[in-house]
Amino acid sequence: MAQDPIKQFEINTIVPLQNVAGLDLSFTNSSLFMVATVATASAFLYFGSANRGLVPSRLQSMAEMSYEFVASMLRDAAGSEGMRFFPFVFSIFMFVLFANLFGMVPYFFTVTSHIIVTFALALLVIGTVIVYGFMRHGLKFLGLFVPEGVPMAVVPLVVAIEVISFLSRPISLSVRLFANMLAGHTALKVFAGFVVSMTSLGALGVIGSVLPLIMVIAMTALEFLVSFLQAYVFAVLTCMYLNDAVHPNH
Amino acid sequence: MAQQEPGDRPVDDAQAGDTVSSDHSADLEHRRRALAEALARKPGPKGADDDPEKHDQAGSGFGAALKLSSEFIGGVLVGAGLGYLADEFAGTRPWGMIVFLLLGFAAGVLNVLRATGRVAEPRANGLRDPGRSTRERSDKSD
Numbered sequence: 001m002a003q004d005p006i007k008q009f010e011i012n013t014i015v016p017l018q019n020v021a022g023l024d025l026s027f028t029n030s031s032l033f034m035v036a037t038v039a040t041a042s043a044f045l046y047f048g049s050a051n052r053g054l055v056p057s058r059l060q061s062m063a064e065m066s067y068e069f070v071a072s073m074l075r076d077a078a079g080s081e082g083m084r085f086f087p088f089v090f091s092i093f094m095f096v097l098f099a100n101l102f103g104m105v106p107y108f109f110t111v112t113s114h115i116i117v118t119f120a121l122a123l124l125v126i127g128t129v130i131v132y133g134f135m136r137h138g139l140k141f142l143g144l145f146v147p148e149g150v151p152m153a154v155v156p157l158v159v160a161i162e163v164i165s166f167l168s169r170p171i172s173l174s175v176r177l178f179a180n181m182l183a184g185h186t187a188l189k190v191f192a193g194f195v196v197s198m199t200s201l202g203a204l205g206v207i208g209s210v211l212p213l214i215m216v217i218a219m220t221a222l223e224f225l226v227s228f229l230q231a232y233v234f235a236v237l238t239c240m241y242l243n244d245a246v247h248p249n250h
Numbered sequence: 251m252a253q254q255e256p257g258d259r260p261v262d263d264a265q266a267g268d269t270v271s272s273d274h275s276a277d278l279e280h281r282r283r284a285l286a287e288a289l290a291r292k293p294g295p296k297g298a299d300d301d302p303e304k305h306d307q308a309g310s311g312f313g314a315a316l317k318l319s320s321e322f323i324g325g326v327l328v329g330a331g332l333g334y335l336a337d338e339f340a341g342t343r344p345w346g347m348i349v350f351l352l353l354g355f356a357a358g359v360l361n362v363l364r365a366t367g368r369v370a371e372p373r374a375n376g377l378r379d380p381g382r383s384t385r386e387r388s389d390k391s392d
Contacts, residue, residue, distance in 0.1 A: 157353075164332065164350075164357035165364075168324035172361065175320035180313070229313070 005189035009113055009182070030117070033109045037102055041094040066094070070235060077239035082246050088128065089242070092121060093235040096177065100227035103181060104220070112230075113181040115174060122170035125238045133245040144248040173237055180230050184223045191216045321361035329354010 015027035048063025056064060070090045074082055096112060103110025111117055133141040145162040146155065191212045198209035333350030337343040363369040 160353050161357045161360060164325060164328050164354050165360050167332075168321075168328040168354075168357060168361060171324035171327055172317075172320040175323065176316055179316050179320065183312075183316070226313075 005186045005193065008109070008185060008189060011114075029109045030111055030114065033099070033102060033111050034117075037095060037098045037111060040102070041098045044098075045094070066090075073232075073236055074239045074242075077236065078243040078246050082239065082242055085128070085242050089235055089238055092125070092238060093231055096121070096234050097228065097231035100181065100231055101224075103185065104224060104227060110181050110185055112177055113185060115178040118174035118178045119170065121234075122174040125173070125241060126167075126170040129241045129245040132242075133248060136245070137248055141245075141248050144244055169237075169241060173234065177230050177234055180226055184219075184226055188216065188219050188223060191219060318362050318365060321365045322358040325356075325358025325361050326351070326354045329357060 012029045013026045014029060014032060017025040017027065044059070045063050045066075048059045051057060051060055053060060067090070070093050071083070071086060074086055074089050078085070099111040099117075102108050103113065133144070145159050145166065147158060147162070150158050194212035195209045195216065198205040198212065201208075329350045329352070330347065332354070333347035336346030336350060340346060360369065364371065
């Protein structure tokens with residue numbers, strides 16, 4: 001039993017592949033759980049849509065619900081034009097959701113508790129927004145950074161601030177997901193550690209350890225909620241940023 | 251910093267106008283009501299934004315704290331990064347870092363104000379526009 005609450009976030013190499021063209025491409029426990037996440041999400045949707053019953057089975061119903069959920073979220077935020085990004089948003093949502101839920105299984109690794117993973121996802125989102133925005137609207141896309149009704153004298157200042165604000169989006173997007181997962185799992189481990197160390201203090205400790213145990217149970221429930229909410233928040237913000245690319249001067 | 255709702259501003263004007271003439275204040279009162287109704291009717295671009303915020307705060311204030319701090323830190327970090335790059339390529343050390351860090355700080359504050367709904371999103375349309383731009387302007391100049 002690992003007592004150190006940070007130990008669960010350690011990266012361990014499973015298949016060492018150091019120095020492939022100068023890059024460390026080792027297959028780690030993080031990679032393993034990413035593969036597992038993608039495989040589970042794919043299997044869920046594959047088997048969910050395999051039967052295509054008119055009266056859906058439980059699995060099919062869940063698959064349809066996740067489709068409807070993301071589709072309505074994207075349509076609300078970016079309009080029907082934004083629906084061309086549906087595969088992208090749906091993939092991101094399912095990946096983050098399954099990665100978060102995987103992390104809730106004891107002894108499993110939480111992929112989204114590493115900022116480089118969430119930052120890569122956020123960069124993908126913001127890269128899509130920038131590339132599509134320029135492809136679709138050309139230089140008019142830059143109008144996003146010039147608010148109307150600002151006097152000419154302060155436009156350079158406002159544009160500089162707006163550009164930095166825009167560029168800070170992937171950071172706040174990724175930090176929010178990563179910090180939620182990291183903090184939640186660490187707190188869970190710390191309280192679970194209290195139970196173990198208190199039971200070693202004799203009969204009084206065993207009785208007292210009921211309190212942190214209740215706390216751990218409550219926090220586990222909260223963590224499931226947070227897992228889902230953070231996947232939802234990530235997907236909603238993705239939709240809103242994509243809306244900027246689709247309608248920059250809306 | 252302007253923290254008033256857009257509908258609040260004319261109230262002050264109406265009270266100020268009260269001393270001039272009751273006729274004038276009745277007119278302003280009428281306009282204030284019309285504006286309040288128009289604002290209530292307007293869905294606003296923040297409709298989609300309100301939702302995740304509300305849910306984000308479900309787990310006590312913890313989610314809100316992470317959200318606001320990440321918004322602010324994001325702005326400062328990007329400012330520092332741009333400043334560092336500007337210094338590297340233009341050889342203007344330390345001026346790029348100073349200028350961009352200050353701009354990043356401003357962007358961080360703007361991010362937080364946007365996240366809390368104090369300042370509208372940049373691409374607001376229609377009715378909200380005039381009020382939004384004046385409010386934003388006063389925020390910048392503060």
